[in-house]
Each structure stands twice: as structure tokens, then as C-alpha cells.
Amino acid sequence: MRLKGEVTFLRSKWCWKTKNIIREDNLPNNTQLTIYEAHQQLKQKKISSVELTQSYLQRIQHVDSRVKALVSVTADQAIIQAQIADKMIAAGECTPLTGIPAIIKDNMCTRGIKTTCSSKMLEHFVPPYNATVIEKLNKAGMVMVGKANMDEFAMGSSTENSAFFTTRNPWDLKRVPGGSSGGSAASVAAGEAIYSLGSDTGGSIRQPAGFCSVTGLKPTYGRVSRYGLVAFASSLDQIGPLTQDVRDCALVMNCISGHDPSDSTSAPQKVPDYSKSLIPDVKGLRVGIPKEYFVEGMQPEVKAAIENAINKMIELGAVVDWNVSLPSTPYALAVYYIIAPSEASANLARYDGVKYGFSYQEGANMWDNMEKTRQFGFGAEVKRRIMLGTYALSSGYYDAYYLKAQKVRTLIRREFEKAFTKYDVLITPTSPTVPFKIGEKTSDPVQMYLSDICTLPINIAGIPAISIPAGFAGGLPVGMQIIGKPFSEEMLFRTAFTYQQATNWHLNKPVV
Amino acid sequence: MKLRLEEVLHIAALARLGVTDKDVEIFQEQLSNILDNFVVLNKLDTSTVPPTAQSIEIQNVTMADEIKLSLSQEDVLANAPQRGGDFFKVKVVLED
Numbered sequence: 001m002r003l004k005g006e007v008t009f010l011r012s013k014w015c016w017k018t019k020n021i022i023r024e025d026n027l028p029n030n031t032q033l034t035i036y037e038a039h040q041q042l043k044q045k046k047i048s049s050v051e052l053t054q055s056y057l058q059r060i061q062h063v064d065s066r067v068k069a070l071v072s073v074t075a076d077q078a079i080i081q082a083q084i085a086d087k088m089i090a091a092g093e094c095t096p097l098t099g100i101p102a103i104i105k106d107n108m109c110t111r112g113i114k115t116t117c118s119s120k121m122l123e124h125f126v127p128p129y130n131a132t133v134i135e136k137l138n139k140a141g142m143v144m145v146g147k148a149n150m151d152e153f154a155m156g157s158s159t160e161n162s163a164f165f166t167t168r169n170p171w172d173l174k175r176v177p178g179g180s181s182g183g184s185a186a187s188v189a190a191g192e193a194i195y196s197l198g199s200d201t202g203g204s205i206r207q208p209a210g211f212c213s214v215t216g217l218k219p220t221y222g223r224v225s226r227y228g229l230v231a232f233a234s235s236l237d238q239i240g241p242l243t244q245d246v247r248d249c250a251l252v253m254n255c256i257s258g259h260d261p262s263d264s265t266s267a268p269q270k271v272p273d274y275s276k277s278l279i280p281d282v283k284g285l286r287v288g289i290p291k292e293y294f295v296e297g298m299q300p301e302v303k304a305a306i307e308n309a310i311n312k313m314i315e316l317g318a319v320v321d322w323n324v325s326l327p328s329t330p331y332a333l334a335v336y337y338i339i340a341p342s343e344a345s346a347n348l349a350r351y352d353g354v355k356y357g358f359s360y361q362e363g364a365n366m367w368d369n370m371e372k373t374r375q376f377g378f379g380a381e382v383k384r385r386i387m388l389g390t391y392a393l394s395s396g397y398y399d400a401y402y403l404k405a406q407k408v409r410t411l412i413r414r415e416f417e418k419a420f421t422k423y424d425v426l427i428t429p430t431s432p433t434v435p436f437k438i439g440e441k442t443s444d445p446v447q448m449y450l451s452d453i454c455t456l457p458i459n460i461a462g463i464p465a466i467s468i469p470a471g472f473a474g475g476l477p478v479g480m481q482i483i484g485k486p487f488s489e490e491m492l493f494r495t496a497f498t499y500q501q502a503t504n505w506h507l508n509k510p511v512v
Numbered sequence: 513m514k515l516r517l518e519e520v521l522h523i524a525a526l527a528r529l530g531v532t533d534k535d536v537e538i539f540q541e542q543l544s545n546i547l548d549n550f551v552v553l554n555k556l557d558t559s560t561v562p563p564t565a566q567s568i569e570i571q572n573v574t575m576a577d578e579i580k581l582s583l584s585q586e587d588v589l590a591n592a593p594q595r596g597g598d599f600f601k602v603k604v605v606l607e608d
Contacts, residue, residue, distance in 0.1 A: 267568060331553060349527075354592075354600050359593030367528070371528050374529045390526050394526060404558065
């Protein structure tokens, strides 16, 4: 059942503030637990993982025909995993993620389970191995209930580039959930799983987290292994959690972080216990507000919501400097759209129709087959980026585009480094607008690219940033981005946790 | 700057991407628009700035030379669109 506009928003708010009341949409009432809460119930044997998993599978059945967050539902496998988890719990081996239903973005390899990247190219691809994050989660007793829709090969900001279907924003089904991890964000917002994993190359975790009012972290580059993540832009890609609150985010990071010999860009730094950083105190925290992130064309309601959130931080004891400048910020868009497509054009050269994936067989010769495999297997945005990257790397243009972009990348990094000598964190909006309507930006790639304007620079610099719910504008979610220096995830968690302890935005859930 | 038609065709050939006449027209328009947005970078003097290829400090990562289990031949060939015995099958590469 769905009501319109503001009424929906208010009623859902009521429903969720009074926990343990059956949701408006008449769904199992244990599909509104956080990881932390579900873990307590599992540990105290108040509920079994099989029961919990069945509730979520039921919820998926109820809502996913409208939200369309999932490319595949892995029900049978999930029940088996839940049985394993229940045995672990009975044996006293219950970790915080044991028996907890999760959804994984469909660009992380899952052995024996289709991994499509929402592309015709990989529509029937069944990986022969698990990504490192999947291995880690399996070891912890994860229950994977499904794989999430995304923009094809993670290229996009709305899931409209999925070769299969567009995911809907649970807050307004006529609007996009953001992208590319749109299915991951929408599924958590709609209660189809307790948490999900996404990947972020230019904002692909944070922008959909902001659009769907969930918590999403892009960790420091190298913090989480990329082994088994289908490569888009290798120097920018990073896996991270999408959760209902900051505490859960820390719990997932505890499991998936760490050095991996299978990923040579994986960081050797020791992983702290992130749950220890959940301290509700920001007194004296030095916060910078970079003015370049309040871009022209930003919706005034978004600006107002973020200013309110910043004022809240001041109230909580943070020391805020409203006048920080990162002058190279306006160049980030160009840098990103040279570097990311260049790396993509190289990474996607592997799709030749020979070893796996879609394969055109009717051509005149081998080269003809290969060209037509790529012509019919890739969608429009992927082709556009392959073309762009190939051009930027081609003889005669390399210096003007790719090398130039790499040099400006250095300038952007240095500005962040300098800023972090004065500030502990920087705060910005996650996106300049609230979720836009499906179809609104599909005809103009440059307009679509602009929706990631506040998140791209963070990937370019390789630093961590978290997006948390910071209010609503006209009933639609607004996300706040908190940025830190490399390996400062603890600082981000502490800041975001303090804000969530003092506000209720993250407790609001949509009625789907 | 507008890309020439031949340039678009040249890039498509480099990328081994089959294109229709209509694709070429669309790419010419869209890529030219996107490239126009890159001109802003020329405003910055980067003559003394070193390039950043990746954002982390570590370099020259090596792996111990150990024998480890790898995927089985069956696993590796399981997704092959065309298989001939224990090999991936393709059309003739070198013709007479």
C-alpha cells in the first residue's frame, strides 16, 4: 500500500519511530532491524537466522516488484547459509554479521552465482571464484539474499544504464535511487536486507546512499580488497558498506577491511576495531566547509538542510570554519571524466567474446566477431566511455588529456592534504540535488555527470568519505558527506555517529 | 572542437567496437561536447607538477614465489562461449 506525498513521509516516520509495530505495508516486523539489533536477537536465541532470512525473503517478494532493486534473489542459497549460521550461533561462534541477511552489488564475484554487472555482456556469467569481500563475509556467516541492480559496469548515477531495468527510489517510485550502487541503496532503504555492499568509483556508494537516506561509506583507497570486484577504473574503485546507521557501517567495515595479497593495491595498514570509534563526542572537532562544494545549480533546500546539519554539529561542540577553499575543485569533473574512462577502456578490453560472456558468432572472421560482440554486448554509456578513454589514451592525445588529468589529480590531492593539516573533517552535501525523476537526465550525459560533482574529488584523492541522512527536502532525502584524510575512517565514524545520536533522520523509512 | 567523422571511426577501430552510421553520428556529437568540457584544464599551469597515477604510497608490490592451487581447467572453461576440448575456440586468427 502506498500513500502520496507528505502523508507517506509522516506516516512512515511514525511507523518507524515506534519500533516493533508492524510496518504500514503489512510486512514481517523483524525486517526493520539493524545489524546490531538483529545480532542481539540471534545471540540471545530470540530468533533464528532461518526465521530472519525467511522474513527478508518474504519482504523482497512483497516490495521488489515495485522497487526493482535486485537482479537475482538467491533464496535457496540464503536458507542454506542461514542454517550454517544457526549452527555457528549454536556453537557459540556468533560474529556481528553471522546470520544477517545481506545484498551484494552485482559486480562482486560470487562463486556459482551469476554476476552480471547489469550488462548484457555478463548476463549469464557465473564466476568460478569469490571476491575477497565475499570470502570474508562468508567466513563471518553472511546470508546473501540477493544481488543488486546497478548501472552497467558501475558507469552511471541513476541505475538507468542497467541493461535490465531501472531501480526505483523507495521514497518516490518515479525517481531514481542514484547510482551506480542504486540497487544496493534502494534495497536497504526498502528493508529487503539489513545491509548491502556497493562499490564507489566517483560517488557510486555515497550518492545513492544520500538519495535513499541510508548510510554509505567509501573507504580509503586500498582499505578494502578489490580482488573479485569487476574492474571499472582501477585507481578509483573501492568497495564499501551501505547500512541503516553508522554503527552497522562500522561493523561491516570490521569484517571486510584489511590487507589482501591478491590485490596489489591493498593497503598493509592494520585494521582498527571500528566499533570502538562509536563515541558520541565531537567537542573541539575541527570541521571545514569547502565553499566550492556549494556549487551553482545546487537546490536551495539541499543547501539549507546541510547548513542545518552543520549548525547541529556546532551545537554538539564542533568548531566550524565556513570559509575553506579548495580552488581546484571545479577541475575535478574533467579530471575524473578523463581518468575513469581511460582506465575503463583498458579494463573492458577483456570482453572479447572468447573466454566468457556474450559472444557474437555469426561474423565474417575473428575480428568481426570481436567487434560485434562489443557492439551488441555493451550499452550506450559503456561504449561512450570506452570511446572517450580510447581517445584520451591514443597517440597524439595522451599528453593533452591523460597526462594533464594526472597532473591536476596531484593538485587536487595536495589541496586535501593541506586542508587536513587544519581540519579533522570536511563537510559537504553528498549531491547538489534531491533524487531526480527517471528519464530526466538520460539524454544529456554532461548533466548526468554533474550529479556526482561533490563526490568525484574524493575518489581522485583516494581519501575516505561517508554519506549520512541529513534531512528531507519536499519529502525527498538529503545526504551529508563527511570527508577525512587517508585511513581516518574512525574519525568519520565518530563524527557521523555523534550526529546520528543527536538526530532522527536515519530512523525515517519509506513506505513502499 | 568538433571531432571529425574519420576520427570517430579511428577510435572505434582502436577500441575494437563495432559501430553503425547512426552510432558514429551520436558519438561525434556527444564526445565533442564532453571534450569541450575538458578544455578548462588548460587554464592550469602544471609544468612543474608530477602526475598521480594512483593515490596510495605503496610501490613495487611483489608476491612470494610459492606454488598455490589455481582454478581447475573445468572451472576456467566453464563460461567459454565456444570450447574445443580443453581450449577456447575462436575463428581462424591467421589466414593463408
